[in-house]
Amino acid sequence: MTMSTTVKADIDTRLSCYLKDRVSYSNATFVDAGGSAALYRVTSPQGPIAIKVYDPSFLTGTMAVAERRRLELQATLIGHSCPSLVNIFHVEEAHGTAFVEMEFIEWPQLKKNLANVPDSKVPRLINQLIEAVTYLEKQDIVHRDIKPENIHVSPDFDYLKLIDLGVARELALAEEEGVGATDHGAKRPFIATAQYSSPEYLFRLDAPSPTLWKGLSIYQVGAVLHDLIQKVPLFNSEVEAGNRWLVARAVLSTVPNFSDADPTRLATYKSLSLRCLTKELATRMALVDWADFALESGDDPLTALHVRLxxxxxxxxxxxxxxxxxxxxxxxxxxxxxxxxxxxxxxxxxxxxxxxxxxxxxxxxxxxxxxxxxxxxxxxxxxxxxxxxxxxxxxxxxxxxxxxxxxxxxxxxxxxxxxxxxxxxxxxxxxxxxxxxxxxxxxxxxxxxxxxxxxxxxxxxxxxxxxxxxxxxxxxxx
CATH class of the missing domain: 3.90.1150 (Aspartate Aminotransferase, domain 1)
Known part of the structure; x- marks a missing residue:
């Protein structure tokens, strides 16, 4: 879903009013827009920052409660200590919409640089992604939209930042939620990216729960690991065909292929990614935990046994x-x-x-x-x-x-x-x-x-x- 020119013009006007309220904020430059918000680069007294401005319609009607809850969650992360998670500076409702000020990351999207990621940097990058995801878990937050488009990498591929907490939510059910409830009451709208969503989340096979959300995070991290290894996006041919049904079918039934001229290349990480991408939630949770990603030491069981003998x-x-x-x-x-x-x-x-x-x-x-x-x-x-x-x-x-x-x-x-x-x-x-x-x-x-x-x-x-x-x-x- 893209933003209409009418909504974009309205947001531009509201941002201009907002910047007048902020001391020494200037030079707003449009960066990108999604279905619910637009992103701008703005000069602040502390240097360049990013400001996300929401489509006002998302803060009215049936969507308002869930959207405000997500904004409140982002506000709880102001001043956080995780180096691989985008910094949040300020969250405010004003001028009929919402504004989120955050770190402006000059680094390019991982999505646009997959082909250039050296194999030697894969362990470092995936561990930093795990650091961000598990930090959020400790704050009782699930990101829900982990994908290469929401990850920026440094030019030397030594560092990454996970961005866009716009669809984040609590791991636990809120007090007003029942087992069958979702972000929007009785309705079950899909929030995330189908290509990088687990089957149970895409097809709404399980009710919201901490297990569902952790299983989704494991799946999405495994999908990013797949892309880092293969240098192409998961289910790329189905996405390029432009057929949403093909993408949905791939998520439900296609096991990613890690065929390689060198089967030993990143073999342990291929195996780990494959386990993360297990279709069935309970089986995935039995096969993978975050501790399984601690592989940089090289002490996998086969190597450990060989050294011991x-x-x-x-x-x-x-x-x-x-x-x-x-x-x-x-x-x-x-x-x-x-x-x-x-x-x-x-x-x-x-x-x-x-x-x-x-x-x-x-x-x-x-x-x-x-x-x-x-x-x-x-x-x-x-x-x-x-x-x-x-x-x-x-x-x-x-x-x-x-x-x-x-x-x-x-x-x-x-x-x-x-x-x-x-x-x-x-x-x-x-x-x-x-x-x-x-x-x-x-x-x-x-x-x-x-x-x-x-x-x-x-x-x-x-x-x-x-x-x-x-x-x-x-x-x-x-």
Whole structure:
């Protein structure tokens, strides 16, 4: 939605009146306009600042309450201490509209510079974005429109600023809101950018809640990470086609493709972005947390394990349906088998002959699962089961991949009900190497935890039947 020339002229007049009230403010230069406000560069006693002037119609009628609440939220950020978030100087209603004075950022939009971002700067930039998003979370605020257009980067790509808090809102429900309420009462208008919105937010599949908003932020940060890696916007071909339905369908069902001439380039970040862009909210929240972005140290589980080991020495219609189901079963089977082999290859490359790796497979045409056995010592074996739970309907070519396992000092060792934990979501034909890498990393983490408890005990037999999931999950919670 763009601003009409009539509204723009009205805003120009109101800004002129506002500047007369402000001491030594001058030289207002139009910068840009969206559907609800226009942005100007203005000279102030402190130097150049940006002033956002709202379309007066947004402060009247049914939209007024929500808009004023968002303005109040921006006012709470005056004088904030986050270096990667745009500074807010002043928020005021005057001359029949609202004005927000903020830092004027000379740096260009990330959207216009994606192709030029060096791979070496991706970790630094995404961590600064996380800094801004988590700072807002601590203030009980969700941005809701995180995208390259709302991020400015320094010319050397060392720094970024997240801007435009115009659609920000509280994480928690306001007192006057019920579970089914939104910013505009019983109506559920869409506020944000479809291209960078999660499926549950775009299609209004879940009621407003802190979980919904955090899930949206994780998704949007993952989308920005995708763009930093791929140097092109998410769902770019659908957007360029100019068809909103194609964009909506892509958000709902298309898994981003990270195909690359060099599959090792930013591989850990590709995997992280893919997890952030998981379609289903609950699964996304189980797979990703902000702590997962702390990757600059290089201590991913595979690397950590490698270093540690080095240190240690009918009718046509019915027939078509049947054929489709048969093909789907075959594709699922092939996916499970190939992914397990790729995981095995990744682990063998790290474990070498230090920890022998043996892969056992079930009947992949029934309920597929694969078991990895690792000989940690002459008396102790780690047995990890890889489980595939296929989704149905629209996402029938995607599956939730989980791990469960047990430490054994005798062949009879069992756990009554080994706890499983979700590690990835895989989709047939989509980023399969990245998913295998993520699964291998989680297994490597499990191996590391098992070695920890083995090193810490004088009696390995006491570990017989230890549930691996509890070792891994307790380690993360601590």
């Amino acid at each position: 080095l240190k240690q020495g009918g009718n046509a219609g019915a027939n078509a349906i049947t054929a489709d189901q048969t093909r789907l079963t075959f594709d699922r089977s092939t996916f499970c088998r190939q992914l397990s082999q790729n995981v095995r290859t990744a682990l063998i490359a790290v474990c070498t002959n230090k920890i022998p790796v043996v892969l056992h497979s079930s009947d992949v045409y029934t309920t597929p699962h694969f078991i990895f056995d690792f000989d940690l010592s002459t008396t102790t074996k780690l047995s990890i089961k890889l489980n595939f739970a296929w989704q149905e309907g629209l996402h029938r070519r995607s599956c939730n991949i989980s791990l469960s396992g047990v430490l054994k000092t005798t062949e009879e060792a069992t756990v009554l009900t080994p706890q499983s934990f979700l590690v990835a979501v895989g989709t047939i034909g989509q980023a399969e190497e990245l998913v295998a890498s993520e699964v291998a990393a989680k297994i490597a983490l499990s191996i590391g935890k098992a070695i920890d408890v083995l090193d810490a005990t004088h009696d390995p037999s006491a570990l017989n039947g230890t549930d691996v999931a509890k070792l891994v999950l307790n380690g993360h919670e601590g």
